[in-house]
Every structure is written in structure tokens, then in C-alpha cells.
Amino acid sequence: MELAFRAGDLVVKNPATWRPNDFDSWGRGQGIGVVVEPPYPLDSTEVDVRWPGGRCFEATSGLMAAPRDPMT
Numbered sequence: 001m002e003l004a005f006r007a008g009d010l011v012v013k014n015p016a017t018w019r020p021n022d023f024d025s026w027g028r029g030q031g032i033g034v035v036v037e038p039p040y041p042l043d044s045t046e047v048d049v050r051w052p053g054g055r056c057f058e059a060t061s062g063l064m065a066a067p068r069d070p071m072t
Contacts, residue, residue, distance in 0.1 A: 005047045009035040010066035011058075018062045027053020032066045 005011060013029035021028070031052045038048035042057065049058045 004044070005035045005060060005063065005065075007035055007037045011035060011047075011049060011063045012066045014062055014064040019059070023054075023056050027051055028056050029062075033058075033063075 011033045012031075018029060028051055033049040033051045035047050036050050036055070038057070042048065045060050046057055047060055047063070049056060049063070
């Protein structure tokens with residue numbers, strides 16, 4: 001079952017399902033990302049995420065909700 005994320009949700013990469021690509025070199029998947037409104041409609045298995053290092057489309061299967069407590 002795919003997770004449903006909405007604009008404003010905080011996410012982190014899911015180490016168990018993350019699929020690395022060339023964008024990882026600039027910081028994709030590092031830290032906490034924010035789901036943002038995409039410039040055009042995406043299917044339900046993708047979201048647009050603004051990472052601290054930049055913005056990238058992500059498969060929802062590679063993400064999980066960010067912990068509420070930053071110490072966890």
C-alpha cells in the first residue's frame with residue numbers, strides 16, 4: 001500500500017526502500033524534506049519534495065513521515 005502525502009507534510013527517505021540516483025550527489029534524500037505542490041499533476045505514487053539541497057520528484061514508496069521529535 002502506497003502512503004499518501006500532501007503538500008506541507010515532512011518526510012525522510014525510507015532506508016529500506018530508497019532507490020538512489022544521480023541526484024543523491026547534491027543532497028537528495030538527506031535531512032527532512034517538505035512535500036510541495038508540483039508544477040503539474042503527478043500520479044498517486046509520486047510527490048514533489050523540497051530537500052535542504054534542492055527539489056526532486058520522489059516515489060512515495062521511498063519515503064516515510066519524518067519523526068515528530070527531531071531527536072529520533
